[in-house]
Structures are given as structure tokens and as C-alpha cells.
Amino acid sequence: MTGRLEIKTPPLFNFWRTVYSHGWCSLPPYFVDKEHESLSRLVELGDGTLIQCVMRPKPGGITVALHCQTSLAAGQKNETRNLLCVCLRLKDNLSEFYREAARDSKYRWIPKAGAGRLLRAPTVFEDVVKMICTTNCSWSLTEVMVRNLTTVLGKSLGDGLSAFPSPQAIAGTTEAFLRKHIRTGYRSPYLLELATLVAEERLDLESWRSSPLSTEELFKEVKSVKGMGDYAAGNILKLLGQYDYLGLDSWVRAKFYELHTRGRKVKDSTIEKRYAPLGKWRGLFFWLEMTRHWYDHKFPF
DNA sequence: GCGTCCAGGTCTACC
DNA sequence: GGTAGACCTGGACGC
Numbered sequence: 001m002t003g004r005l006e007i008k009t010p011p012l013f014n015f016w017r018t019v020y021s022h023g024w025c026s027l028p029p030y031f032v033d034k035e036h037e038s039l040s041r042l043v044e045l046g047d048g049t050l051i052q053c054v055m056r057p058k059p060g061g062i063t064v065a066l067h068c069q070t071s072l073a074a075g076q077k078n079e080t081r082n083l084l085c086v087c088l089r090l091k092d093n094l095s096e097f098y099r100e101a102a103r104d105s106k107y108r109w110i111p112k113a114g115a116g117r118l119l120r121a122p123t124v125f126e127d128v129v130k131m132i133c134t135t136n137c138s139w140s141l142t143e144v145m146v147r148n149l150t151t152v153l154g155k156s157l158g159d160g161l162s163a164f165p166s167p168q169a170i171a172g173t174t175e176a177f178l179r180k181h182i183r184t185g186y187r188s189p190y191l192l193e194l195a196t197l198v199a200e201e202r203l204d205l206e207s208w209r210s211s212p213l214s215t216e217e218l219f220k221e222v223k224s225v226k227g228m229g230d231y232a233a234g235n236i237l238k239l240l241g242q243y244d245y246l247g248l249d250s251w252v253r254a255k256f257y258e259l260h261t262r263g264r265k266v267k268d269s270t271i272e273k274r275y276a277p278l279g280k281w282r283g284l285f286f287w288l289e290m291t292r293h294w295y296d297h298k299f300p301f
Numbered sequence: 302g303c304g305t306c307c308a309g310g311t312c313t314a315c316c
Numbered sequence: 317g318g319t320a321g322a323c324c325t326g327g328a329c330g331c
Contacts, residue, residue, distance in 0.1 A: 136310040141325060185324035190311090229311045250309060 003066035005053075005081055009090060012098065014114025015039075015057035018088055020300050021118045022291070027130060027143065028150045029164055030119075034299050042154075042163045043083050043122055050157045051080055062088070069157070089117035092241055097281050107285060113295050115288055120239040124205040125198055126164045127239050132187055132194075132227040134249075141183070148182040170195035190227030208240050215244045215280075234283065243283035246272060255290045 009015070019025045019039050025032050029042045033054075040054040052067040064084060066072065072080075085091055094116050101107040101116075110116055121127045133145040153165035153173070170178075170191060178188035197203035203225075211218050215237065222233040234247030246252075248268055256271055257263050275282040294300035 134310090136308085136323085137325065138309070138327075140327090141309090144326090179324090183325075186311090186322090187324085227311070231310060 001068055001071045003068075003072050003077065005064040005066060005077060005084075007062045007064060007081060007084060007090070009061050009088075012094070012111055012114045013090070013117070015055075015062060015088075016298055017113055017115045017295060018117040018119055020294055021115070022287070023134075023139065023142075023301075024119045024121070024130070026301065027146045029154070029162060032299070041087070042157055042161050043080060044155060044163045044166075045076055045079050045083075047076075048155075049076060050155055050161075050163055051076075052157060052161055053080065053084060055084065067157075083122040086122055087120055089120065089241075092117060097284060100278070100281055101285070106289070109292070109295070110288055115295060116284060118238055118284075118287075121164065123164075124208050124236075124240070125167055125194075128194065128205060128222075128225065128228070128236060129164075129170070129191060131232045131236055132190055133184065135187070135227065135229070135232055145182060145184050145187075152181055167195045167198035171199040187227055190225075193226055208236075211240075215242045218242065219245060238283055238287065243281050243285075245283050246275060246286050247283060252287070252290045259289070 019032065024030060025039060031040050032038075033040065036056075038054050038056045040052060042050055042052050044050055049070070049072075050068060051072070054065040054067070056063050056065075062084075064080075066077075066080065097116055098111040101110040121130070129149070130142075130146055133149075134142045137145075149165055149170070150162040153169045154162035155165075155169075156162050173192070175188045175192055178184045178191060182188070184191055194203070198205055208218065208222070211221075213221065218240070219233050219237060222228055222236050223230070228236070230245075231247055231249045234245030237243070237245055238247065248271065253265075253268075253271070257265060260274070271286075275286050278285045
């Protein structure tokens with residue numbers, strides 16, 4: 001069965017700049033079809049229904065082609081719409097950030113480009129699992145781990161389409177299984193513990209998106225998850241809409257050295273001091289500055 | 302083809 | 317609070 005959704009987008013929203021805001025668009029179940037200029041992903045509704053969503057931009061909005069095994073009720077379409085709004089950050093209010101950007105000639109390109117919305121998953125669980133899979137390895141290994149998670153443990157719609165696995169699906173495996181079949185290595189016990197805590201409702205990751213905690217307290221809570229250190233927690237906070245941390249890893253450090261110190265290494269505290277005056281948006285300014293070169297291309301990678 | 306070395310974040314033990 | 321070593325994998329390199 002097929003269906004269609006039309007989603008309105010906020011002012012200054014740029015579809016491709018959101019899709020290519022960071023590497024998530026190249027990790028399944030996201031898929032960028034460069035030939036047909038679309039972003040697709042399989043979403044799973046609360047009732048277990050799987051829907052393949054193929055998104056294309058249009059003036060003032062997004063058109064979504066829906067493919068699933070049964071006809072969709074209005075409520076299911078609404079749930080799909082809400083999930084895609086979450087992924088594309090359509091309800092995030094960036095007007096204050098854009099005002100700040102417009103005040104500084106270095107950053108005036110940001111509102112003009114419609115940049116600043118960082119693509120995320122429908123669930124915090126998926127974002128956290130993926131973030132752990134980016135730690136201490138090459139991007140190609142991250143791709144291997146996430147691909148294995150979806151194809152081996154995710155629900156399948158057929159045609160090679162798989163959803164991201166539920167906490168229960170991961171919790172139902174063993175550390176040895178994750179090591180052998182998912183290739184998550186020493187991260188396996190961390191993923192197993194995380195999935196078990198979430199599956200048994202002893203850890204509510206989804207509440208982080210509306211947490212009453214201060215950013216500093218939330219950062220500590222994110223870091224209390226095994227496998228989540230400074231880098232991973234800082235970047236998860238950005239996906240939660242809090243931009244106080246830079247989330248430094250080897251790639252952004254090297255980019256900073258290239259842009260600001262002629263390749264000379266400096267302490268992390270030196271980098272942090274440079275962005276401190278940018279206040280609560282500093283993590284977003286920093287990330288956009290480091291990836292400014294991506295915005296010269298429709299498909300930067 | 303095989304063995305060795307290294308890069309990549311986080312955790313734990315130790316000072 | 318700071319630091320060293322271990323964790324695991326893929327890729328680069330030398331033989």
C-alpha cells in the first residue's frame with residue numbers, strides 16, 4: 001500500500017542542509033538516493049507498523065511518499081508525520097540562534113544557508129546506540145556496526161528494508177552474539193546493558209528530550225550510560241537541542257587545527273575558550289564552522 | 302598472505 | 317583531579 005504526506009517546514013529551513021548536517025544520513029535505516037534526490041528511512045510506529053518514508057523537498061515543505069503492507073489510518077499517518085518532524089527538527093525554534101549568527105560576519109552564512117538543524121533519529125535510544133558506535137573507531141567501522149544492527153536485529157519490511165532494532169531486540173541477544181555478528185567489539189557489554197535498562201523501563205532515554213535538568217546535569221546523566229564519555233555525551237546533547245558542549249573528537253580537532261592554528265595541535269581547553277563567548281549556542285556554532293565546507297555541495301559525502 | 306603497528310574514545314585502577 | 321594501560325577493529329605498511 002502507498003500513501004502520501006505533505007509536511008510544512010518553518011522559515012529558513014533547508015532540507016538538504018538538514019540531511020547533511022552530520023553523518024547520520026549515511027547510516028541505516030536512513031538512505032540518501034542521490035539520483036532521485038530523496039532521503040528515505042523505515043519508521044516503526046507504536047503499534048509495530050513499519051512504514052518506508054521517502055522524503056523530497058518542495059517549496060515551503062516536504063513531500064513524503066509512504067509504503068507499507070497495510071492501509072494506514074489517519075492516526076498512523078499523524079504519528080508518522082510527528083516522527084519525521086522529530087527527525088528533521090522541524091519544531092526546534094532556532095530564531096534566537098539565527099539572530100546571534102546574524103550579529104557576527106563569520107556566521108551570517110548560517111541563516112542564509114538554512115543550516116543548524118541536526119538530523120536525528122525518531123528515538124533517543126537509536127541516537128545513543130549509534131553514538132556509541134562512533135566511538136574509538138573509523139567511520140567505516142561505524143557503518144558496519146549500524147548496518148549489522150539493522151539487518152540482523154531490526155524488523156524487516158522486505159526488499160532489503162530493515163528498521164533500527166528495538167531495545168528489546170538488542171537486549172534479547174548476548175555479548176558474544178553482538179561481538180561475533182554485529183562487530184561491536186568491546187562496546188558490546190555497553191550496548192547490552194543500555195538496551196536491557198531501556199527494555200526493562202529502568203532507564204527512560206526519551207525523557208531526555210524534555211528534561212527539566214540543567215544542561216550540566218543532563219550532561220552528567222548522559223555520561224552515566226556506560227560507553228558515553230565527553231565526546232559522545234556532548235554530541236547527544238546537541239541532538240537533544242542543548243548546544244553548550246563542543247563534543248570534540250579527532251576529526252573536529254584536526255579541522256580546528258587546520259582552520260585556526262596552521263595545523264598546530266592545541267589543548268582542548270584552548271578550543272573551548274575560543275568558543276565560550278558564544279554562550280549556549282557555542283556547540284552549534286563550532287560544529288557548523290567545522291563543517292562549513294560541506295555547504296558548498298548538495299551532496300558533500 | 303601474513304604479521305606488526307597505529308588510530309580512534311572510554312573505562313578502570315592507580316597515584 | 318590527572319594519568320596509564322586495556323579494550324577491539326580495520327587499515328596501512330613492510331616483508
